[in-house]
Amino acid sequence: MLPSGLPVAAKGVLFAAMNLADRFFALQHCLEGHADLWRPRPFCVEVPDWVARYPALAADVLALSDDTVGALAADDAARLAWVASRVPALGDLLALTAVPGCEQRPMPSCDAHFDWAIPGRKRKQIEAFAAALEPVKAPVLEWCAGKGHLGRRLAMQRAEAVTSLEIDPTLCAQSALLATRARLAQHMVCADALSAEGRAHVVKHHVVALHACGELHRTLVRGAVDGAAAGFSIAPCCYDRGVTGDFRPVSAAATLRLDAGDLRLAITESVTAGERERRQHALDSAFKLGFIALRAALEGDGYRPFRPVPTAWARAGFEGFCRQLAAREGVVLPGAVNWDEWQAVGWARHAQVLRYDLVRHVFRRALELWLVGDLALGLEAAGYRASLGQFCDRAITPRNLLVQAARA
Numbered sequence: 001m002l003p004s005g006l007p008v009a010a011k012g013v014l015f016a017a018m019n020l021a022d023r024f025f026a027l028q029h030c031l032e033g034h035a036d037l038w039r040p041r042p043f044c045v046e047v048p049d050w051v052a053r054y055p056a057l058a059a060d061v062l063a064l065s066d067d068t069v070g071a072l073a074a075d076d077a078a079r080l081a082w083v084a085s086r087v088p089a090l091g092d093l094l095a096l097t098a099v100p101g102c103e104q105r106p107m108p109s110c111d112a113h114f115d116w117a118i119p120g121r122k123r124k125q126i127e128a129f130a131a132a133l134e135p136v137k138a139p140v141l142e143w144c145a146g147k148g149h150l151g152r153r154l155a156m157q158r159a160e161a162v163t164s165l166e167i168d169p170t171l172c173a174q175s176a177l178l179a180t181r182a183r184l185a186q187h188m189v190c191a192d193a194l195s196a197e198g199r200a201h202v203v204k205h206h207v208v209a210l211h212a213c214g215e216l217h218r219t220l221v222r223g224a225v226d227g228a229a230a231g232f233s234i235a236p237c238c239y240d241r242g243v244t245g246d247f248r249p250v251s252a253a254a255t256l257r258l259d260a261g262d263l264r265l266a267i268t269e270s271v272t273a274g275e276r277e278r279r280q281h282a283l284d285s286a287f288k289l290g291f292i293a294l295r296a297a298l299e300g301d302g303y304r305p306f307r308p309v310p311t312a313w314a315r316a317g318f319e320g321f322c323r324q325l326a327a328r329e330g331v332v333l334p335g336a337v338n339w340d341e342w343q344a345v346g347w348a349r350h351a352q353v354l355r356y357d358l359v360r361h362v363f364r365r366a367l368e369l370w371l372v373g374d375l376a377l378g379l380e381a382a383g384y385r386a387s388l389g390q391f392c393d394r395a396i397t398p399r400n401l402l403v404q405a406a407r408a
Contacts, residue, residue, distance in 0.1 A: 093362070105133070121397070233402065
């Protein structure tokens with residue numbers, strides 16, 4: 001426990017100095033103790049269970065204006081401060097989730113040709129990730145390389161070739177062409193990262209992975225126990241990908257029970273979304289919630305999940321959207337439906353979901369840090385020295401956590 005009365009900045013320094021295990025257990029204790037605040041998904045549950053436990057919090061959050069909701073949704077610190085003023089036990093959470101930035105080392109400059117086929121934000125992520133890498137002496141293997149952009153950037157400062165592993169042969173061919181054009185030593189390997197063939201390439205390499213999704217980065221860490229790799233630099237992403245049933249952690253220290261829906265909480269930030277994308281998301285949400293309410297009224301059931309809905313369906317308006325979704329889901333619609341009324345219900349539910357999500361999203365970064373801590377502890381258990389830092393600002397990517405490990 002931290003000494004009482006310390007300012008948040010001082011607490012942040014103390015938490016940042018915690019070792020990986022201490023931070024992990026503190027996060028685990030917080031998440032387990034407040035699971036009723038983050039586990040229920042307001043989109044799926046009209047009234048989360050925590051409303052009965054914190055009636056004043058529920059009343060206050062539902063009374064917020066749209067402008068205040070938008071401001072709190074965009075500001076992690078302000079949102080946490082607002083919720084913590086009503087749930088004092090969360091007062092240390094901001095400091096607990098403070099992570100130091102990685103040291104940014106100088107990189108060799110690159111000419112305009114390097115930027116071929118790289119979107120602007122992805123280019124910034126690659127630059128920040130490459131600059132944050134600790135000195136690497138072993139050969140480099142780029143894990144789940146895509147078009148090999150990161151590997152090409154790293155090849156600029158290395159005497160030996162960078163190996164880039166990717167399952168998609170089209171992407172491999174594009175990567176090889178880009179490397180040839182840039183006159184860089186980069187060797188493409190077309191293989192499944194989850195296969196024995198893919199894992200064999202890890203041997204005696206320092207493995208770099210920028211936003212390898214879900215089981216792709218966890219499989220990499222699980223395989224570290226054989227000690228074949230020289231080291232790892234991993235920035236995880238999309239923690240729910242590949243998870244069916246219960247989440248299987250890497251570390252034996254992990255006791256938090258999660259499913260894919262829980263894991264998606266860690267990636268719900270939209271700081272890189274444009275205004276048009278935000279408006280489209282709001283419309284999709286309101287239309288889906290209106291349909292869910294209509295179906296519940298017709299069939300008497302609660303929330304039932306359905307497959308993703310094509311974005312184009314919303315262009316047909318609310319009635320057209322519901323008719324297409326009803327046909328796909330086997331819902332029999334009555335001859336007369338007051339579509340304006342059910343659309344209004346959908347927008348009202350959307351407003352409610354946004355407000356309840358403010359409470360749930362307070363735990364978003366804590367859950368992500370717990371998941372990344374699970375990877376780091378797994379690497380330490382396999383005999384590596386691990387460290388954790390932020391390799392870039394969240395405006396470049398919210399998935400800005402970097403685990404680095406070398407043989408102990």
